Amino acid sequence: MSFLIVGIISVFSNFVSSKLTHGRIHNSAIAIFVGLILAYVGGTITGGEKGISDISVFAGLGILGGSSLRDFAIVATSFGAKMSEIKKCGAVGIVSLLVGILTAFIAGAVVAIAFGYTDAVSVSTIAAGTVxxxxxxxxxxxxxxxxxxxxxxxxxxxxxxxxxxxFTPVVAKKIGLNTPRAAMIFGGLMGTTSGTTAGLAATDASLVPYGAMTAPFYTGLGCLLCPSVLYPLMRLFLS
Amino acid sequence: MIYGVALLSVCMFIGSLIGNLLGLATGLGSDIGGVGFAMLLLLLLLITNSNKITKKLPEGYEKGLNFWKEMFIPVIIAMSASQNVFGAVSGGGLALIAGIASVLVAFLMLPILNSFLLKMALLCHS
Known part of the structure; x- marks a missing residue:
C-alpha cells in the first residue's frame, strides 16, 4: 500500500513537473510537497505525530519513511559519490557544522527574546530547538x-x-548550492538530516551524499554544545 | 543483488556502532553521526581499494547498492508524508518564526562560508 501511494505521488508530481511547470520545478520537490500536505491532513484527522501514517491503512508509509530505512537509503546514495571531493572538504565540513549550530542557536535565541522570554534556560531551550x-x-x-x-x-x-x-529547491541556485563542496557545507549549516536530504533531493539528487555526509553529525554535536557551551554563554547575557 | 544489500548492512552496522560508541564516550547515549561513518566506510571500501576489494566481491553486488540508491527518493517522499506537519504548524508563531529564521540564516551563511573557506583553502595551498 505504501509503495502504491508513493508511486501515485511520483506519477502525479512527474506529470505536474513536466507538463504544468515545464520542468522548472523538480518533480521530487513537488512529491515532497504533496507528502507534507498529506502529513498535515493525517495530523488533523488523527491528532498523532506521524502524519498520514497514523491512519492505519497508511501505516506502511511510516515504515518506508522511518529513520532506519531512511538511513539505509542515505548510505546507499554514497555509492557513486567521489571520495576525492569529500577528502578535500573534510575540514570545511567541521567548520560548517560549528558555524551552523552557532548561527541557528543565535537565530532561535533572538526570536525567543523578541517573543518576551528573558530567562537563560527558556531562551537556550528554544534556541536549541531551532538547532x-x-x-x-x-x-x-x-x-x-x-x-x-x-x-x-x-x-x-x-x-x-x-x-x-x-525552500531549499527554491533558493538553491541563488545561494550557489550546485557543487559537492557547497552541498557538504549546506549539510553542516542546516543539520536536520531529513530536511537536508529531502531539500537536496528536490534540488539535485547527485548532491545528496555530500550533504548527508555532514548533517548526521549536527544533532550529536548540537546536543553536546548547547547545554555545555552555549547555555553558559547565554547566561552571560541574560541573568 | 543481496550481496550489495549485505555490504550496505555491514557498513550501516559498523557505522552505527561507531556512532553509538561515540555517544557513550561523550555521555549523550545516542548515535552520533553513525550514518556519516557508514557512508565513509562504504566509500572507502569501494573506491580507495577499488581493485583489491571490488574484485573479490561477488558479481552483481552493484545491483543491491543501486536498488537502495534508487529507493532513496521514494523513501524521502514517504518520510515527508510521515512528518509531524500538524505539530509544526500548530506550534504557534514563535516556533514558526524561529524555525524559518534558522533555515534562512543557513541559506544566508552558505555563500558566505563557501567563498570564505575557498579563500582559506587557496591561502593554505599557495
Missing amino acids: TFVVGPVTGAALGAESTVIAISVASGLVKSIAAML
Whole structure:
C-alpha cells in the first residue's frame, strides 16, 4: 500500500513537473510537497505525530519513511559519490557544522527574546530547538526547562526541517548550492538530516551524499554544545 | 543483488556502532553521526581499494547498492508524508518564526562560508 501511494505521488508530481511547470520545478520537490500536505491532513484527522501514517491503512508509509530505512537509503546514495571531493572538504565540513549550530542557536535565541522570554534556560531551550528538534528537548531536559518551553523547542525544530525541505529547491541556485563542496557545507549549516536530504533531493539528487555526509553529525554535536557551551554563554547575557 | 544489500548492512552496522560508541564516550547515549561513518566506510571500501576489494566481491553486488540508491527518493517522499506537519504548524508563531529564521540564516551563511573557506583553502595551498 505504501509503495502504491508513493508511486501515485511520483506519477502525479512527474506529470505536474513536466507538463504544468515545464520542468522548472523538480518533480521530487513537488512529491515532497504533496507528502507534507498529506502529513498535515493525517495530523488533523488523527491528532498523532506521524502524519498520514497514523491512519492505519497508511501505516506502511511510516515504515518506508522511518529513520532506519531512511538511513539505509542515505548510505546507499554514497555509492557513486567521489571520495576525492569529500577528502578535500573534510575540514570545511567541521567548520560548517560549528558555524551552523552557532548561527541557528543565535537565530532561535533572538526570536525567543523578541517573543518576551528573558530567562537563560527558556531562551537556550528554544534556541536549541531551532538547532534540531532532538537538540531542543535534550537541552531542555538537561537545564530543567518547563514542558511548554520544550514543546515550543520541538515545534521550532519541526518547522525548521519542513522549511528546509520546501525552500531549499527554491533558493538553491541563488545561494550557489550546485557543487559537492557547497552541498557538504549546506549539510553542516542546516543539520536536520531529513530536511537536508529531502531539500537536496528536490534540488539535485547527485548532491545528496555530500550533504548527508555532514548533517548526521549536527544533532550529536548540537546536543553536546548547547547545554555545555552555549547555555553558559547565554547566561552571560541574560541573568 | 543481496550481496550489495549485505555490504550496505555491514557498513550501516559498523557505522552505527561507531556512532553509538561515540555517544557513550561523550555521555549523550545516542548515535552520533553513525550514518556519516557508514557512508565513509562504504566509500572507502569501494573506491580507495577499488581493485583489491571490488574484485573479490561477488558479481552483481552493484545491483543491491543501486536498488537502495534508487529507493532513496521514494523513501524521502514517504518520510515527508510521515512528518509531524500538524505539530509544526500548530506550534504557534514563535516556533514558526524561529524555525524559518534558522533555515534562512543557513541559506544566508552558505555563500558566505563557501567563498570564505575557498579563500582559506587557496591561502593554505599557495
